[in-house]
Amino acid sequence: MIGKAPSLTTAGQDLFIRAASGEAIVFTRFKIGNGTLPSGSSGKDLTDLINPVVSFSITSVDASNAGFLKINGHFDSTDVESDFKLRELGVFCKGEDDIEKLYCYANDGDNAGIMKANESDVSAEHDITVIVAIGEAEHVSAIISAGTLYASKASFDAHVANVSNPHEVTKAQVGLGNVPNVTTNNQTPTYTVAGTLAALASGEKMSTSFGKISKAVSSLISHLSNKSNPHNVTLTQLNAAAKSHTHSTSDISSGTLPVSRGGTGKSSAAEAGTSLLENVLNKAKNTKFVYYGDWNDLRTPGIYFMFANSGAHDPNPESSQDTYLVLVFEPTAGYTNQIALSAGTIPKIYIRWYITGTGNWGNWYSD
DSSP, rough: OOOOOOOEEHHHHHHHHHHHHOOOOOEEEEEEEEEOOOTTTTTTTOOSSEEEEEEEEEEEEOOOSTTTEEEEEEEEEOOOOOOEEOEEEEEEEOOOOOOOOEEEEEGGGOOEEESSSSOOGGGGEEEEEEEEEOOOGEEEEEOBBBBOOOHHHHHHHHHHOSOOOOOOOTTTTGGGGOSSSGGGGOOOOOOOSSSSSSOOOOOOOOOOOOHHHHHHHHHHHHHHOSSOOOOOOOHHHHHHHOSSSSOOOOGGGOOOOGGGGGGSSOOOHHHHHHHHHHHHHHHHSSSBBOOOOOOOOGGGSSSEEEEETSSSSSSSOSSSEEEEEEEEESSTTTTTEEEEEEEEEOEEEEEEEEEETTTOOOOEEEE
16 A cells, blocks of 8 residues: 555645635545655645556545544455556646546655556455545545445454344344244244154144154154064064974083082082092091001002101101002002102192112102
8 A cells, every 4th residue: 555645736735725714625546556756746746646557436424533534445355457556646626617636646756556457356456545635624525436346355344244133133024923932942842642653744833743753752752661472573583492392412511410410510620629638638537548657668559548747758758747549559560659649738740650670769740
C-alpha cells in the first residue's frame, strides 16, 4: 500500500474552503496507479492520477472525529490485469457544481511496492483507509456504491465460522415450535406393539418401526428364557456320549485311581514310589531279613532291611534317621552290587560294588 499520507490538491483545498463555507461536498471514489511524478513536483496541481490503473468505490465513511473524515475502500487483484508498482493513490469528490475533482493525492515514487494481478487467495484482497480534512462534517457525504458493499474473504470466513446465530434466526422461523423442547436422550416416542414379527421397511413411520422392534425384543426375551430345548437339538448333533457307557483303562489319562480300584491312591509316580517303599520297609522290619553288622560283610544276594548306623560303612553315616531296604545281587561273576533305598526324610538311592579278589568296596554313589 501507499506509505505516504495524501495531501490536499489545489482543487481539494478549494473544495475544503467551500465546505467550510457551508457548501455540500460528496466524496465519490478511490483511484490507484503507477505514475511517476516529474522531478520537483509534489502533485498538488494534479487533477487526476498520472497513470491510473484501478478505480474502486467507497465502502464506508466515519465522521466521528471533528474536522476529519475516515474513508474506506476495498478492491482485490481480480481488478488488476497485470502487475504494477503501486505508486499513486487519489481520493475524488465533487461539490454542488457536480464536477468530480482530485481531492487529495499521494505518490510513493521508487519506494512503491508491487501490486500483483489476478491473485485468488485472501492475500489478493486489499482495504484502503484514508483520513482527510473536511472542516464541517455536516456539509460532507460520500457515494457508497451498493455494488461495493461486499465482505472480504477473511470477513466472509469469519462469518461462516460464527455459530452464535449472527442473523438472530428465531425458532418460529425454522419451525421449531412443532418440536418438543427436550434433549435427544429424553424423547418419548409412542407406538403400538406389532402383532407379528416383521422386518423394518425403509420410509415407514418411527411409530411403526418401534412397534416392530418392541415385538421382536419381546419374542427374543421369551425365547432366551425357554430352557426346554426349543430348537430340538439332538444328542447326535451335540456329539454327546450315551447315558450308559463304559471306558477301558487306556481311556483314563488324568486323576487318581484308588487302591480299591487297583490303583495306588497317589496323584504322582514319585508319591506312589515313596508309598510303596514305605510299605516294603514297614513289612521288612518284621522279617528275618533284618541285618545288623558291617555293610562290607553283606555280600550274599538277597533283600535286607537295615537301620541307620546299624553297622560300619553306612551310605549316610551323618544321619541317624535313615532306614534302608538293601538289594544285594551279582550282575556277573566276580562282582557284587549293593543298592540301598533310603526311607528317611528325603528318600534317596545309594549304589556301590565289590570286585572279588580286590577285597575292597567302591564308594557309595547316590541319585
